[in-house]
Amino acid sequence: MKQALGSKTQALGEAQAKLTRVVDLGIAMAAERDAARLMEMILLGAKELTNADGGTLYTVTPEGLAFQILRNDTLGVVLGGSSGTAVTLPPVPLFEPGGALNHANVVSHAVHENQTVIIDDAYDSTGFDFSGTKVFDARTGYRSTSFMTVPLKPRGGDVIGALQLINARDAQGKTIPFPPAIQRFVEALAAQAATILYNLQLLDEQERLMDSMIQLIAGAIDSKSPYTGGHCERVPELATMLAEAASAQTDGPLADFAFTTEAEWREFRIGAWLHDCGKVVTPEYVVDKATKLETIFNRINEVRTRFEVLWRDAEIERLEAVAAGIDPEDASRLRDARQQRLKDDFAFIAECNIGGEFMAPDKVDRLKAIAATPWVRHFDDRLGLGHEELKRFTGEPAVLPAAETLLSDKVHHVIPREKGLHKLYAGLGFKNQVPENLYNMGEVYNLSVGRGTLTEEERFKINEHIMQTIAMLENLPFPKHLSRVPEYAGTHHETLIGTGYPRKLSAADLSVPARIMAVADIFEALTASDRPYKKAKTLSESVKILSFFKKDGHIDGDIFDLFLTSGVYRRYAARFLLPEQLDEVNISAYVTRPADETEPALT
Ligand SMILES: [Fe+2]
Ligand SMILES: [Fe+2]
Incomplete structure (x- = not known):
């Protein structure tokens, strides 16, 4: 009896030890955030509990039961998990070729039945x-004897995988059957493990969904415009390359900067993906x-029609003059002179419309002189207008026929900015000047634009994308580990000297990742080859222009230098630039500290 009591006490002690181990493993597993490491922890924990020689962890996939982790002590097999070597075995089919459930395989059976099987x-x-096991044994000289197969079923969910343990051993290392008493310990461990793994998988799926949604937004913005297509996709690539180079620095001005966790990298990548999300509006x-x-269409066509009217007016005046007894030759000369002037004037207006070069004051004067050319309108200019457009016509309609000028700035050309619209931006610290009007479509006003094609209002509308980006992102409930996304996304138009927008931040306000974003944004835009209106710049031209941004204090000089000395510019160029853009860059001409080695030529 004493002996019986003693063995009972020993069994109780062992059970308690195992229970404690299950609880400890549960706590450790709950803290794990990496699915591969978690699966390894589950398998090794179960192996330890049962003193099994080997084990496999499978997960349910559309292809069947995929081998995730494989361990065998006797054979020294360590595959999957943290081993760095993936298991390459084909998945165990969950179904027969005809579609029936596969009950022939013990793992598939345990999954379908949600039942532990001990053999x-x-x-x-x-x-x-x-038969597969026997083939394996014949090949390796191993003897697979006892098996315990436990399904992995999270609470309230479907079976997500299975745990198979092979060859339980006694204290002397002899292979024995799995003791029935151990089953509930392994099942308790499997139940906890399955729930934790399932939650991790859910989290992972949600992260992947969120990443895809973010990339969908970036893709939508890229596809909005053939002029900037691919920008939102390439900026994160370049920004990540630069951040990797900066993180790798162990001395110099960037030695203190490093992203150390995957969460920090993800936060930065999301910021980069969303950096222009405000462009959706x-x-x-x-x-x-x-x-x-241009508004929705190029209005030069409308202006040309007015020139056509004046051309015909010249013709009509000649005919009227001849009818009134004026010498036909004199009348023709007058008409020819007028028509020649119309041709010259139209060519000049058309040239102004292109907007490539600087509009000198004398050109603006000529534009205004041509604009004043009178013509007579016989039709009501309010007929056929939309409700909103009609609202912009104030005062009584002119009596017809009405005197018009060839080009004009009219009240209805001005689209006022709605009051209170910028509540969206309240409290966000924006300091850039907001033009009084939303748009001004005045013809002379637009044709007088000094450089490029955009009016002050349109320039603001373009720059407003970053205000929208910030307003949108500041309103999103980012979790703590993504809380810097608005900062990473919203600072790429700031400069180190406080001349950027929309917050006029300066060096002290700009973090290393924010500075990286600015360099990546500018360089992508400089080198982009998918702008239909301009030839892509070569690599050396782009680097040269970027160096001016450094010289002017707009971008961070250390990051610019790193961009060159680390070779990121060359690696980025090799991936994203056209072969004809790839030329040699003499980086020693730009970096503050000359590079240690001479850059190899780009091939
Ligand atoms: Fe931007
Ligand atoms: Fe951008």
């Missing part, structure tokens, strides 16, 4: 097909405004 000796088993005709008179 004392696979070679005596008649219920399951162990930027009207395409402003982003792509190719000529000064």
Whole structure:
């Protein structure tokens, strides 16, 4: 009796030790955030509990039960998990070729039935097909004997995988059947593990969904405009390359900067993906405004029609003069002179409309002189207008026929800014000047634009994308580990000297990742080859222009230098630039500290 009591006490002690181990493993597993490491922890924990020689962890996939982790002490097999070597075995089919449930395989059976299966000796088993195991044994000289297969089922969910343990051993290392008493310990561990793994998988799926949604937004913005297509996709690539180079620095000005966790990298990548998300609300005709008179369409066609009217007026005047007894030759000369002037004037207006070069004051004077050319309108200019457009026509309609000028700035050309619209931006610290009007479509006003094609209002509308980006992102409930996304996304138009927008931040306000974003944004825009209106710049031209940003204090000089000395510029160029853009860059001409080695030529 004493002996019986003693063995009972020993069994109780062992059970308590195992229970404690299950609880400890549960606590450790709950803290794990990496699915591969968690799966390894589950398998090794179960192996330890049962003193099994080997084990496999499978997960349910559309292809079947995929091998995730494989361990065998006797054979020294360590595959999957943290081993760095993936398991390459084909998945165990969950279904027969005809579609019936696969009950022949013990793992598939345990999954379908949600039941633990214990087999004392696979070679005596008649219920399951162990032919694969036998082939394995014949090849390796191993003897797979006892098996314990436990489904992984999270609370309230479907079975997500299975744990299979092979060859339980006694204290002397002899292979024995799995003791029935151990089953509930392994099941308790499996139940906890399955719930934790399931939650991790859910989290992972949600992260992947969120990443895809973010990339969908970036892709939508990129596809809005052929002029900037691919920008939102390439900026994160370049920004990540630069951040990697900066993180790798162990001395110099960037030695203190490093992203150390995957969460920090993800936060930065998301910021980079979303850096121009505000462009979803930027009207395409402003982003792509190719000529000064363009609104939704290029209004030069409308202006040309007015020239056609004046051309005919000249012809009519000649006919009227001849009818009134004026010498036909004199009348023709007058008409020819007038028509020649119209041709010259139209050519001049058309040239102004292109907007490439600087509009000198004398050109503006000539534009205004031509604009004043009178013509007579016989039709009501309010007929056929939309409700909103009609609202912009104030006062009584002019009596017809009405005197008009060839080009004009009219009240209805001005689209006022709605009051209170900028509540969206309240409290966000924006300091850039907001023009009084939303748009001004005045013809002379637009044709007088000094450089490029955009009016002050349209320039603001373009720049407003960053205000929108910030306003949108500041309103999103980012979790703590993504809380810097608005900062990373919203600072790429700031400069170190406080001349940027929208917050006029300066060096002290700009973190290393924010500075990286500015360099990546500018360099992508400089080198982009998918701008239909301009030839892509070469690599050396782009680096040279970027060096001016450094010289002017707009971008961080250390990051610019690192961009060159680390070779990131060259690696980025090799991936994203056209072969004809790839030329040699003499980086020693730009870096503050000359590079240690001479850059190899780009090939
Ligand atoms: Fe931007
Ligand atoms: Fe950008």
